[in-house]
Amino acid sequence: MNPLQRRRKRGVILTPQGFQKLQTAKCQAQSWENLDKRYTLEDLSDRTGLDPDTLMKVFHCQVGVDKQTLNTCFRAFNLLLEPSDYQLPRTHEVISNQHSIQNLTDWGEAPDISAFLGRTAELTTLKHWILKEHCRVVTLFGMDGMGKTSLSVKLAEQIQDKFEFVIWRSLRNAPSVKDMLADLIQILSEGQENNLPKTLDGRISQLIHYLKNARCLLILDNLETILPDASGKYNIGYYRQRYDGYSELIRRVAETFHQSCLVLTIQETPREIRHLTGEKLPVRTLQLKGLKVIEVEEIFKAKGAFCGSSSDWHQLTESYAGNPLLLNMVSSKIHKLFDGNISEFLNQRILVFGEISQLLKDYFNHLSDPENLIINWLASNYQPASFSELRSQISSAISPQQLLDALESLQERCLVDKNAALFSVAPMVREYINHQLIQNKISSNIKYRSIVTRKKNKLSFHIPELILIK
Ligand SMILES: Nc1ncnc2c1ncn2[C@@H]1O[C@H](COP(=O)(O)OP(=O)(O)OP(=O)(O)O)[C@@H](O)[C@H]1O
Numbered sequence: 001m002n003p004l005q006r007r008r009k010r011g012v013i014l015t016p017q018g019f020q021k022l023q024t025a026k027c028q029a030q031s032w033e034n035l036d037k038r039y040t041l042e043d044l045s046d047r048t049g050l051d052p053d054t055l056m057k058v059f060h061c062q063v064g065v066d067k068q069t070l071n072t073c074f075r076a077f078n079l080l081l082e083p084s085d086y087q088l089p090r091t092h093e094v095i096s097n098q099h100s101i102q103n104l105t106d107w108g109e110a111p112d113i114s115a116f117l118g119r120t121a122e123l124t125t126l127k128h129w130i131l132k133e134h135c136r137v138v139t140l141f142g143m144d145g146m147g148k149t150s151l152s153v154k155l156a157e158q159i160q161d162k163f164e165f166v167i168w169r170s171l172r173n174a175p176s177v178k179d180m181l182a183d184l185i186q187i188l189s190e191g192q193e194n195n196l197p198k199t200l201d202g203r204i205s206q207l208i209h210y211l212k213n214a215r216c217l218l219i220l221d222n223l224e225t226i227l228p229d230a231s232g233k234y235n236i237g238y239y240r241q242r243y244d245g246y247s248e249l250i251r252r253v254a255e256t257f258h259q260s261c262l263v264l265t266i267q268e269t270p271r272e273i274r275h276l277t278g279e280k281l282p283v284r285t286l287q288l289k290g291l292k293v294i295e296v297e298e299i300f301k302a303k304g305a306f307c308g309s310s311s312d313w314h315q316l317t318e319s320y321a322g323n324p325l326l327l328n329m330v331s332s333k334i335h336k337l338f339d340g341n342i343s344e345f346l347n348q349r350i351l352v353f354g355e356i357s358q359l360l361k362d363y364f365n366h367l368s369d370p371e372n373l374i375i376n377w378l379a380s381n382y383q384p385a386s387f388s389e390l391r392s393q394i395s396s397a398i399s400p401q402q403l404l405d406a407l408e409s410l411q412e413r414c415l416v417d418k419n420a421a422l423f424s425v426a427p428m429v430r431e432y433i434n435h436q437l438i439q440n441k442i443s444s445n446i447k448y449r450s451i452v453t454r455k456k457n458k459l460s461f462h463i464p465e466l467i468l469i470k
């Protein structure tokens with residue numbers, strides 16, 4: 001029998017938000033009414049009046065059920081089913097029924113990804129690493145807004161039935177590593193762990209014990225929150241301590257033998273992870289690059305009517321480095337101001353505006369001086385440049401070692417692109433930098449003129465070719 005079956009999709013499934021609501025209510029009921037013991041399917045069946053098979057479908061969120069079934073399930077936990085709690089199952093998805101296991105999932109504050117499209121190649125690679133090669137740590141990295149968080153949720157959604165536990169957590173609020181470990185251990189022990197070790201070392205050992213005992217998928221999103229910025233400084237002193245703890249956690253999860261997987265999302269891979277990574281090692285990193293033109297077209301079409309030639313779509317995608325966040329921003333402008341006409345928008349030659357400008361400003365605020373210098377030079381050079389050319393042009397300002405490190409980090413964040421050994425910047429980055437240079441020159445000239453007028457002296461004033469934009 002063919003193990004892969006194409007299921008006919010009918011009915012509705014829970015969205016991550018709906019699932020989370022139900023899961024939270026279920027956990028609360030377990031804690032208040034069942035002495036913290038996990039409900040069995042039979043318990044849930046008694047409570048809801050639904051048969052165990054149907055309940056499995058509800059909690060696995062893969063196969064559609066009647067809306068009335070979801071209503072019944074929600075009511076059994078005193079919840080009201082709202083439209084944002086359910087969605088249509090995705091069509092044409094191939095689901096393997098083999099090795100499906102009943103699992104416990106906790107999606108934390110995972111975002112709703114019902115608008116997610118594409119990324120097929122990336123999902124295939126990630127699934128291969130995790131399910132076939134049993135990688136223990138997988139890191140997704142790339143520019144702000146490139147879709148790392150969304151992809152991590154999509155991935156977890158697609159492989160959840162291969163794990164006994166799936167836990168998705170955001171580090172956006174920089175939780176301490178000990179609190180995070182306590183949270184994970186409580187879930188993995190199903191609330192049975194009463195002796196939580198006091199030390200970090202002890203908690204990591206306990207987590208690893210659970211990662212050995214059961215197949216768990218842990219996702220930690222936004223690791224950059226607890227990282228130093230490019231200049232090596234920590235935003236707030238105590239983050240250093242937090243970061244050291246997470247770094248230790250990652251190292252031990254990567255190096256110890258177990259049957260689980262830790263997925264991380266971050267803007268740039270920390271050195272510690274880079275050192276552990278290898279094609280034959282159980283630690284892998286995947287750089288999330290821009291969306292393909294066809295994916296961008298699909299995302300735009302899901303938002304409304306847009307028109308453009310094939311070359312317009314290519315130019316638009318390339319201009320924003322295929323970044324879904326930036327393209328989302330631009331799509332609403334094109335829709336509102338140009339009636340969806342992409343060519344009209346491109347003819348204006350205004351790639352950077354409003355929120356996009358603010359976002360780029362944030363990126364640039366986190367650049368180190370060497371990174372700033374490189375990106376400025378590439379933007380003003382217009383032609384892609386080789387490493388030797390860059391080295392000869394700016395080596396008086398920074399050392400070759402700094403140049404190597406800075407180039408690698410700019411490339412990881414997709415601010416610099418490498419093609420056939422030549423480095424260049426995305427058009428929107430070029431436009432932003434050149435705009436800033438002009439602004440800086442104007443304000444320097446105004447300042448200069450006012451000094452000249454006041455002092456009525458002849459001053460020698462020099463505007464440098466490369467201005468650090470900060
Ligand atoms: N494949 C996709 N299809 C449709 N929309 C997407 C896709 N990927 C990302 N998006 C949208 O782009 C925006 C940014 O995505 P997301 O938050 O996942 O990026 P990120 O890389 O995690 O950003 P950050 O670095 O800020 O954490 C979101 O609004 C998301 O819905």
Ligand SMILES: [Mg+2]
Pocket residue numbers: 148149150221222265
């Ligand atoms: Mg994110």
